[in-house]
Amino acid sequence: MGKTSSNQRLPRAKGIDMAAYYTVKECESRVKRIVLPDRNRQIVEEFITILGMKERFKEHDVPIPNKIVMFGPPGTGKTLTAFYVATRLELPLLLVRLDAVIHSHLGETASNVRKIFEYAKATPCVLFLDEFDAIARTRENNDEVKEMSRVVNTLLQCLDEFEGDSIFMAATNLETELDHAIWRRFDTKMAYSLPDEKERDQYISLLIGGFGQEDHLQSIAASILQGSSYAEMEQIVLKAKRKAIIEDSLLRADHIEEAFAEYQPKR
Ligand SMILES: Nc1ncnc2c1ncn2[C@@H]1O[C@H](COP(=O)(O)OP(=O)(O)OP(=O)(O)O)[C@@H](O)[C@H]1O
Ligand SMILES: [Mg+2]
Structure with missing residues (x-):
């Protein structure tokens, strides 16, 4: 486990040792000084409102959003927003750096990605894949190209099957390099920029x-x-x-x- 949490009630996830856990309290303590631009605050508020009206949405047969992508320059609050959303939803945060998953177990990336999603399906949390563009980085080596296309396919499948009480979030600096098929899977998109x-x-x-x-x-x-x-x-x-x-x-x-x-x- 990358980071041990003080909350022992959280089940430990076998096989996803690149993940860091943060309890709701730990998330809360990190977001005391967050500045969310009006547009993004509005998006987050609407997202939370919808999650509080699940039954109404079911009646109307309108799916509930559960996948947020955040994009923009470094140091503008993308990672911080994941902590904020977890705090507001009173869910623990499971933070996984996708670049770390890719680099530490080359050849096992797809199966590790699957394990991470399976965990989030079984345990309500905000699953946050940081450095999400790591899947998009150009690979020179042929084996790596194959591996990456396997990872993209796995991710597509995991995103399609993502359901239950967990929320999926991803952050990237390089949104233009993300696979279109993956981009399309996100129901909520938030742009970040330098502060005015x-x-x-x-x-x-x-x-x-x-x-x-x-x-x-x-x-x-x-x-x-x-x-x-x-x-x-x-x-x-x-x-x-x-x-x-x-x-x-x-x-x-x-x-x-x-x-x-x-x-x-x-x-
Ligand atoms: N919108 C914000 N409001 C308050 N503090 C912020 C904001 N954005 C960044 N910070 C401060 O800068 C630190 C780094 O921000 P954060 O990790 O959220 O940036 P990021 O957008 O995820 O950057 P990167 O693209 O490099 O991952 C935060 O821990 C916080 O202290
Ligand atoms: Mg970040």
Whole structure:
């Protein structure tokens, strides 16, 4: 098991040692400072509302959505959203990095993928396959091409047969490279992008919290950090806070500027 959970009631899944388990409480503690863009918040809310109205949907013979794909640049909250959805649905999260599954048991990938899905079918959870584009990466070696096409077929089958109380989620940076047939299987799609001014402002306020700051720092920081992802902003604001603590001073714009220069975000 990649990560042992404090919740011993969760049955251990044999054969899927690349999976990490998170209890609802563990998920909850990770999403205290999530900023979900309005569009995605709306999508998540509708998804949750529908799951709470299962009977109505059955009456109308309209299937319940249960497969979400998230796509967009690094550090924008895709993985975090999986923790958020698990928290909201009060389900444990089973996190599996697909690249790890592929690389650690080449030749057994398809059967491991099947085991993971079988587990999720039997045990209500949010099954989250992170780094989902790992199946799409170009393979040079012929054996690997064959193996990957087997994995894609297995995934298609598992997605078609996915039913019960679990939810399937996947995240990728490279949505354009995903197999069309797989893409089509998702009933819910969420796009992620770098934060705009309003979102940066909101996140900076969460990051600074109760820390003493000079006047207007929040909006100044939001403009300094233009073009940064949430993950970068988090690192930079933490670095700036450290500087303020060392100096025993309020958090100032020059701390943010210096931290930004030192962090050297990749552009
Ligand atoms: N929308 C967000 N709201 C709040 N914090 C965020 C958000 N996006 C990212 N973060 C912060 O950055 C960290 C990394 O984000 P996350 O792992 O969700 O990014 P990702 O989109 O999955 O990136 P990657 O494509 O590299 O996997 C989070 O743990 C969190 O601290
Ligand atoms: Mg991620």
